[in-house]
Amino acid sequence: MSVATNDTARQSAQSLTLRDLVKTYSSRGRDAVTAVKGIDLDIRPGELVALLGPSGCGKTTTLRMIAGLETVTSGSIKIGEREISQLPAAKRGIGVGFESYALYPPLSVRDNLLYGLKARKVKGAEKMVESISDRLEMNDLMSLRPASLSSGQKQRVALARALVRNPPVLLLDEPLSHLDASARNRVRRELKVLQREFGYTTIVVTHDQVEALSLADRLAVMDGGVVQQFGTPDEVFDDPANLFVAGFVGEPAINVLPGVARVHDGRVHVEIGSGVGSLATSATTVADGTAVTVGVRPQDCALSDRGNEGLAATVAYFEHLLEFGLATTTVAGIEDGIVVQTPAEQSHEPEQQVSVTAPAERVYLFDAETGERLR
Numbered sequence: 001m002s003v004a005t006n007d008t009a010r011q012s013a014q015s016l017t018l019r020d021l022v023k024t025y026s027s028r029g030r031d032a033v034t035a036v037k038g039i040d041l042d043i044r045p046g047e048l049v050a051l052l053g054p055s056g057c058g059k060t061t062t063l064r065m066i067a068g069l070e071t072v073t074s075g076s077i078k079i080g081e082r083e084i085s086q087l088p089a090a091k092r093g094i095g096v097g098f099e100s101y102a103l104y105p106p107l108s109v110r111d112n113l114l115y116g117l118k119a120r121k122v123k124g125a126e127k128m129v130e131s132i133s134d135r136l137e138m139n140d141l142m143s144l145r146p147a148s149l150s151s152g153q154k155q156r157v158a159l160a161r162a163l164v165r166n167p168p169v170l171l172l173d174e175p176l177s178h179l180d181a182s183a184r185n186r187v188r189r190e191l192k193v194l195q196r197e198f199g200y201t202t203i204v205v206t207h208d209q210v211e212a213l214s215l216a217d218r219l220a221v222m223d224g225g226v227v228q229q230f231g232t233p234d235e236v237f238d239d240p241a242n243l244f245v246a247g248f249v250g251e252p253a254i255n256v257l258p259g260v261a262r263v264h265d266g267r268v269h270v271e272i273g274s275g276v277g278s279l280a281t282s283a284t285t286v287a288d289g290t291a292v293t294v295g296v297r298p299q300d301c302a303l304s305d306r307g308n309e310g311l312a313a314t315v316a317y318f319e320h321l322l323e324f325g326l327a328t329t330t331v332a333g334i335e336d337g338i339v340v341q342t343p344a345e346q347s348h349e350p351e352q353q354v355s356v357t358a359p360a361e362r363v364y365l366f367d368a369e370t371g372e373r374l375r
């Protein structure tokens with residue numbers, strides 16, 4: 001059943017634009033902290049964007065500035081053509097599903113959800129609340145008071161409350177972090193379907209890459225108060241802008257290796273450690289002899305019997321996981337081994353002499369100093 005069919009429904013979706021957004025926290029007697037260092041994002045009407053990044057990178061600060069819960073040090077925030085960065089929170093037309101978001105303690109969950117709708121005399125409010133409660137698996141919570149809810153239950157109520165408010169822009173900070181694994185997967189799928197039905201322009205903050213990759217139309221990978229890359233999940237995974245993004249997205253983690261570029265017949269290869277052989281790359285702008293950092297994903301590597309192709313390596317150990325194997329190999333002259341994901345039916349033994357290969361376009365080169373991608 002679609003819930004966005006009554007007259008609360010679908011307003012025209014709005015774009016959300018951030019321009020050079022900065023937040024410096026200063027308090028007396030302490031050094032100022034610039035948590036957000038000039039963020040630009042162009043979020044399309046109805047798009048779901050995930051902000052993904054490590055703890056402390058400025059995700060919550062960014063969301064709180066958009067919501068109006070935190071002042072902006074400088075920069076601009078627009079919904080459609082309307083500048084909102086100086087408006088009070090209540091005038092911005094933004095729904096927030098923050099965990100700490102206040103529910104009214106004396107009211108049941110049902111009445112908490114109905115409260116805003118009734119105040120606005122929305123027709124079909126009860127039906128809408130029922131449908132959302134069904135879909136977020138919270139029917140058994142509806143008559144309870146907020147104080148008796150677990151943190152996972154509170155989180156679902158906060159999410160439902162943000163959804164029923166029908167805002168043009170919806171901001172969710174770690175909306176599923178307290179749910180157990182199976183509820184989390186189901187609620188995540190439902191959240192995405194509901195977001196599509198309502199057409200809300202949505203930002204979801206998470207530090208869980210699986211959540212980000214599965215929910216988002218596009219993701220903004222953040223580090224140190226800066227957006228490191230903004231793109232579709234495939235763009236971010238297949239074409240990382242720098243070493244940080246390559247290392248943060250992907251499981252098992254990308255192999256990061258020191259290398260030296262060698263140009264033969266106009267093609268760039270990289271030698272790794274003091275090992276025999278090299279990996280071909282699709283880089284075209286890297287000069288012979290340049291010291292680089294090489295990134296290659298375990299999923300993109302393959303092992304074969306030692307031959308003329310690829311890099312000479314030795315299997316150090318091999319783990320049989322259910323759907324694939326992981327071989328850790330060593331290469332002469334480098335400290336960290338190269339991890340290779342192998343097909344389930346393959347098996348390898350320690351001491352086995354092998355060659356590691358990877359498709360040239362999946363061998364990424366980065367500036368050894370700055371970590372920026374070299375192409």
Ligand SMILES: Nc1ncnc2c1ncn2[C@@H]1O[C@H](COP(=O)(O)OP(=O)(O)OP(=O)(O)O)[C@@H](O)[C@H]1O
Pocket residue numbers: 025033034035053054055056057058059060061062207
């Ligand atoms: N009220 C505040 N006063 C001073 N510094 C703050 C304040 N709020 C956040 N910070 C600092 O700003 C930086 C960014 O914090 P923020 O909460 O935005 O990170 P986050 O990406 O949401 O992290 P997490 O994943 O842990 O929630 C951190 O260094 C934090 O210590």
Ligand SMILES: [Mg+2]
Pocket residue numbers: 059060061
């Ligand atoms: Mg946070």
